[in-house]
Amino acid sequence: MNIIQRNHVQQLLPADPDAPVMVYAHGFGCNQEMWGLLTPAFSGLYRQVLFDYVGSGRSDASAFEATRYRSLDGYAQDLLEVCDILDLTREVIFVGHSVSCSIGILAAIQRPELFSRLILIGPSPCFLNDPPAYHGGFQRSDLEALLELMAHNHLGWAHYFAPLVSGMGSDGQITTQLSDSFCSTDPLMARLFAEATFFSDIRNELTRCPTPSLILQHSRDALVPTTVADYLHMMLHDSTLEVLDVNGHCAHMSHPELVAAAMRRYLHHVLP
Template identity: 45%
Template sequence: MSIITRNNVRVTGDGAATMMFAHGFGCDQTMWRFMAPAFADRYRTVTFDLTGSGGSDLRAYDHARYGSLHGHADDVLEILDACGATGPVVFVGHSVSTMIGLLATIRAPERFAAQVMVGPSPCYINDGDYVGGFSRADIDELLETMEANYLGWSSSMAPAIMGVPGRPDLRQELTDSFCRNDPEIAKHFARVTFLSDHRADLPLSRVPALILQCSDDLIAPRSVGDYLHRHLPASTLHVIENIGHCPHLSAPTESSQAIDAFLAQTLR
């Protein structure tokens, strides 16, 4: 099976540069439907589903390969090869995919012109002076609850992650997306996601980065954005006044405008 089929890859738009969109945990590429089309007149846009998510081939999810985010980063580079993306690439990742993109830029910096990190976190667990937003006990409890009742966990956590109290439709959409995932794969991917620590990798990426963060985010608090901005070379921090972890859905216009402004400075 080709990787194009395996990862449900979609290529649209036209342009010398490629913009690749990678979704977060529990989601799929449809989450980019409000943003990706806005760039299709200037970029060749690539959307896909992480292996084990959405419309990807679930049989391809190998627990050893995807026991760390490096396996997904390898997929990113393979997808770009399969798409024939020979020009500069702008990688746009949400949540856990921001670190997948970071690892890809470290592996092959020559391929990337810029990276956009939507709601990023290099480490979710508090550690000394580092405030990731959760204690180890919090994360252990989260994973234990998910292990015991994945659908129940999804129904309670997804609305809180989405935020935007005035948009019950988006809160329900994220809940439905979480519930559609294969529970066994989702539980494994959650453990990989929430226990990962990529703080040491930040200085290794020299590709210009936009850190796009919401002012009130349960998953990635402002302290995380500030930390990333201090430790990630050539980074720009932009905070959107918004409640939740998914501004590409709840604040797509503001998100697109921030990306446009960043790229205008970075790619000139």
């Protein structure tokens, strides 16, 4: 199978062939185009790799297998196969958004030698509340109702969910971009990814992740409470937590300059 075509792999190449590598992984309902305002900040300094998970963006939908993509392990396999086809074997800097943070953590556990650092934007190891010790932000009934809306009114769900992700008072263009992406995703594939996203729980895996990480938490995020970031910071080995003063769940789209600055601070030993 042609992985490059399957996952619509794109690269932004610097002049230096030995430049460090960044691999970007998008969130649920999104695609690699959501990184378009962030990648220019690292142009010429890094070999930047972008891809779409099967079932998202401009990936090859014919490669979608329900048994594979009903769990996060299938998406982690996509990530690892993209790295393999590009002959990436070590020192990869992973940049993930939302559910891709969990996917990146699972991939790093499988292949600890592959990744040097994880940059996690809006991560959540579990969206469900598990009282009294863990507040993920949602009751199961809330998420089941969201999936029910998706099943019966895909466009209505997209128009409801997009402003929730972009945040109150956000740029209307961001909400439109998210809504368009949600609407363009095949409903069956989107539902399976949604179930894998919102009903997964990787909390028991966190202490097994050996890769140092930067957690970028949004201060006002309807999907991920700040307590989740505190929990991750406590559980992940060698993690750094920074809270960004932004609304919404996608600072790489709404405030790319803040995300780029935080990444630069964290990667100061890599940047010239």
